[in-house]
Amino acid sequence: xxxxxxxxxxxxxxxxxxxxxxxxxxxxxxxxxxxxxxxxxxxxxxxxxxxxxxxxxxxxxxxxxxxxxxxxxxxxxxxxxxxxxxxxxxxxxxxxxxxxxxxxxxxxxxxxxxxxxxxxxxxxxxxxxxxxxxxxxxxxxxxxxxxxxxxxxxxxxxxxxxxxxxxxxxxxxxxxxxxxxxxxxxxxxxxxxxxxxxxxxxxxxxxxxxxxx
Amino acid sequence: xxxxxxxxxxxxxxxxxxxxxxxxxxxxxxxxxxxxxxxxxxxxxxxxxxxxxxxxxxxxxxxxxxxxxxxxxxxxxxxxxxxxxxxxxxxxxxxxxxxxxxxxxxxxxxxxxxxxxxxxxxxxxxxxxxxxxxxxxxxxxxxxxxxxxxxxxxxxxxxxxxxxxxxxxxxxxxxxxxxxxxxxxxxxxxxxxxxxxxxxxxxxxxxxxxxxx
DNA sequence: GGATTTATTGACTAATCGGTCAAATTACAG
DNA sequence: CTGTAATTTGACCGATTAGTCAATAAATCC
Numbered sequence: 257x258x259x260x261x262x263x264x265x266x267x268x269x270x271x272x273x274x275x276x277x278x279x280x281x282x283x284x285x286x287x288x289x290x291x292x293x294x295x296x297x298x299x300x301x302x303x304x305x306x307x308x309x310x311x312x313x314x315x316x317x318x319x320x321x322x323x324x325x326x327x328x329x330x331x332x333x334x335x336x337x338x339x340x341x342x343x344x345x346x347x348x349x350x351x352x353x354x355x356x357x358x359x360x361x362x363x364x365x366x367x368x369x370x371x372x373x374x375x376x377x378x379x380x381x382x383x384x385x386x387x388x389x390x391x392x393x394x395x396x397x398x399x400x401x402x403x404x405x406x407x408x409x410x411x412x413x414x415x416x417x418x419x420x421x422x423x424x425x426x427x428x429x430x431x432x433x434x435x436x437x438x439x440x441x442x443x444x445x446x447x448x449x450x451x452x453x454x455x456x457x458x459x460x461x462x463x464x465x466x467x468x469x
Numbered sequence: 470x471x472x473x474x475x476x477x478x479x480x481x482x483x484x485x486x487x488x489x490x491x492x493x494x495x496x497x498x499x500x501x502x503x504x505x506x507x508x509x510x511x512x513x514x515x516x517x518x519x520x521x522x523x524x525x526x527x528x529x530x531x532x533x534x535x536x537x538x539x540x541x542x543x544x545x546x547x548x549x550x551x552x553x554x555x556x557x558x559x560x561x562x563x564x565x566x567x568x569x570x571x572x573x574x575x576x577x578x579x580x581x582x583x584x585x586x587x588x589x590x591x592x593x594x595x596x597x598x599x600x601x602x603x604x605x606x607x608x609x610x611x612x613x614x615x616x617x618x619x620x621x622x623x624x625x626x627x628x629x630x631x632x633x634x635x636x637x638x639x640x641x642x643x644x645x646x647x648x649x650x651x652x653x654x655x656x657x658x659x660x661x662x663x664x665x666x667x668x669x670x671x672x673x674x675x676x677x678x679x680x681x682x
Numbered sequence: 683g684g685a686t687t688t689a690t691t692g693a694c695t696a697a698t699c700g701g702t703c704a705a706a707t708t709a710c711a712g
Numbered sequence: 713c714t715g716t717a718a719t720t721t722g723a724c725c726g727a728t729t730a731g732t733c734a735a736t737a738a739a740t741c742c
Contacts (some may be wrong), residue, residue, distance in 0.1 A: 295507035380648045387652035395653045418670035429638035435593045439600035457631035465678030
């Protein structure tokens with residue numbers, strides 16, 4: 257009388273489930289980042305994921321569930337570079353590494369950057385809570401590190417959160433406003449060495465901007 | 470046999486038309502900047518503008534027409550600070566003025582900033598053409614100015630377009646990602662002096678970043 | 683192979699939304 | 713005031729879209 261093994265919430269996902277959820281999340285990130293939540297239809301995601309709409313809805317009951325899953329799947333990764341800021345490292349060198357990693361992520365996963373940008377731009381309706389808790393906590397913690405460096409004279413005086421804003425803004429700009437960058441710079445964006453040129457420019461301005469004088 | 474005066478395309482707008490078009494554009498900017506083109510319904514704009522949907526459609530035949538009108542209405546203004554860059558002025562001082570004006574505009578018209586950010590973020594489907602012609606031309610022209618300043622040793626070596634990207638990114642960040650800034654900084658954003666603190670931080674980093682050393 | 687669970691789909695529904703239209707109301711010129 | 717043009721609106725329509733459902737096909741377990 258133990259009953260038959262039926263599908264339950266806690267069950268580990270099938271191999272098919274694992275694969276298809278991944279395919280769906282990839283497709284959804286692509287579409288959401290380009291057209292936003294309301295601008296993306298379930299059908300579009302399904303087509304991109306090469307499956308029928310009802311099949312997609314078999315894996316995620318609601319459109320919002322897909323959106324939430326994409327959000328969660330990319331949040332952790334997105335904050336890694338900041339978490340890696342080492343209080344015991346050389347300040348300018350740590351900032352260089354931080355900026356470099358952020359630029360790498362923007363170059364390698366522009367869709368993820370645009371996805372977040374869109375979410376924040378529209379008032380962070382799905383991730384607002386985390387911003388006020390998780391993100392704020394992280395910024396507070398790392399701001400203390402910057403503040404120490406400043407008080408030791410290893411960085412020019414700067415209000416730490418603003419430094420983070422400046423770094424986020426400059427590094428993510430190349431992913432978020434890629435179209436504009438391309439419009440202004442034309443084909444040179446696709447030439448080899450463009451990434452290095454960008455990194456050089458951003459690093460040069462920001463690092464010289466915070467180097468003690 | 471001269472016929473009666475009928476409404477024609479070239480007619481000057483009535484006072485009512487002028488007022489209502491303005492009201493609609495204000496309402497539309499507000500909604501589009503918060504929810505995007507697809508995320509905003511005509512009904513929402515109409516409600517915000519305190520008029521019925523058919524009445525709104527009496528002034529703008531299509532949703533896209535409203536969007537295009539908002540775009541045009543804000544484009545010129547948005548580029549003013551850059552156009553004001555004076556080749557004969559002191560380089561650092563000119564950049565200070567430029568950055569200051571951009572920050573002022575972001576603070577005073579955050580909705581306009583978010584509106585543009587959203588348009589670009591989603592691939593600039595309505596303004597892409599202008600970016601490749603008008604904006605590129607302007608950037609090219611002003612890049613030549615920066616390049617002269619650099620070659621005169623009045624600025625640290627920097628690829629001019631990247632300098633503009635950095636300035637756009639940092640100044641517009643506070644409008645576009647206002648929610649995130651608020652989440653991290655809390656209530657201090659609304660305290661008097663916050664704008665000055667922001668300006669100080671951005672100016673300090675960017676100007677020191679380009680000051681010749 | 684046979685039974686059971688998992689995966690997939692075509693067909694459908696209800697709701698939303700962009701846009702139309704004819705009719706009513708208001709502003710205004712003479 | 714009177715007639716004409718400008719303005720406003722309720723009611724409506726067609727298209728799109730989120731989500732459902734019953735039925736089918738495929739995978740898995742014994």
